[in-house]
Amino acid sequence: MQHLTHIQQLRDSIANYRQQGLRIALVPTMGNLHAGHIHLVETARTHADIVVSTIFVNPMQFGKNEDLDSYPRTLEQDKVKLTAAHCDVLFTPTASEIYPTGHDNNTVVSVPQVSSRYCGASRPGHFDGVATVVCKLFNIVQPDTALFGLKDYQQFLVISKMVADLCLPLTLVGVPTQREASGLALSSRNGYLSDKEKHSAVALIETLRWAATALHAGEPASAIESAASERLSRAGFTPDYFAICNARTLAPAQHDDRDLVILAAAYIGKTRLIDNIQLQLSHT
Numbered sequence: 001m002q003h004l005t006h007i008q009q010l011r012d013s014i015a016n017y018r019q020q021g022l023r024i025a026l027v028p029t030m031g032n033l034h035a036g037h038i039h040l041v042e043t044a045r046t047h048a049d050i051v052v053s054t055i056f057v058n059p060m061q062f063g064k065n066e067d068l069d070s071y072p073r074t075l076e077q078d079k080v081k082l083t084a085a086h087c088d089v090l091f092t093p094t095a096s097e098i099y100p101t102g103h104d105n106n107t108v109v110s111v112p113q114v115s116s117r118y119c120g121a122s123r124p125g126h127f128d129g130v131a132t133v134v135c136k137l138f139n140i141v142q143p144d145t146a147l148f149g150l151k152d153y154q155q156f157l158v159i160s161k162m163v164a165d166l167c168l169p170l171t172l173v174g175v176p177t178q179r180e181a182s183g184l185a186l187s188s189r190n191g192y193l194s195d196k197e198k199h200s201a202v203a204l205i206e207t208l209r210w211a212a213t214a215l216h217a218g219e220p221a222s223a224i225e226s227a228a229s230e231r232l233s234r235a236g237f238t239p240d241y242f243a244i245c246n247a248r249t250l251a252p253a254q255h256d257d258r259d260l261v262i263l264a265a266a267y268i269g270k271t272r273l274i275d276n277i278q279l280q281l282s283h284t
């Protein structure tokens with residue numbers, strides 16, 4: 001695996017692969033890689049000849065009181081995992097390589113509508129930071145395809161709209177969430193949880209599954225949302241949001257919507273976890 005830190009080195013390496021007619025897949029990450037990330041790398045291999053992964057803890061997507069400084073940085077372990085997964089190129093730029101004039105001074109890519117609710121409302125500026133860095137990475141690597149985990153469902157819709165609106169010439173692949181045997185979605189932030197919190201955290205996916213069953217049974221969305229928040233509170237979470245939405249627009253679900261996603265974010269202790277479940281209601 002090539003390990004590069006400068007944009008020009010990466011562009012030269014990509015140009016070399018392009019001259020050989022090879023297809024490129026990109027897997028952007030913030031590192032502290034778990035089996036979900038490695039699954040993205042392995043899936044990328046089925047879409048392209050060359051897999052490029054990036055590790056960059058993007059300061060622009062963290063709020064002032066968030067965990068930028070404590071976000072786990074585990075580069076040596078990550079390199080071992082990526083090498084074992086046959087990643088071809090790892091790009092780990094510094095913040096000044098990506099934001100030479102500082103991220104507060106950078107042109108902002110802001111994706112309207114889909115960025116505004118849920119995580120966008122709870123974390124102001126977060127999706128501008130995500131869209132801006134992902135747009136930069138797309139321009140640096142110019143991949144044929146890029147892969148993202150669907151645990152960050154809203155993020156995937158934000159990036160999809162950016163790609164469509166800016167006519168970026170690549171295809172996106174959303175890869176289903178990887179889970180522990182308990183059902184807990186794999187996340188770098190799970191590392192913040194004590195054993196007791198990790199045990200309680202399973203209530204997030206259990207509540208999402210309960211809500212999906214209630215929707216299939218014809219219960220009204222608003223009643224399910226309130227009952228789900230109560231369930232989460234009883235399990236030890238402080239809910240941020242629990243929302244039943246149109247899977248494409250993320251607008252609150254209407255009675256005739258059939259393609260739905262249930263999005264949830266909740267704190268357990270100081271750790272904010274997100275998860276979601278997609279479902280299709282049959283026509284009645």
Ligand code: PAF
Pocket residue numbers: 028029030056058061130133134152155
């Ligand atoms: O999902 C993530 O890890 C990050 O938001 C991403 C897409 C790598 C952008 O920094």
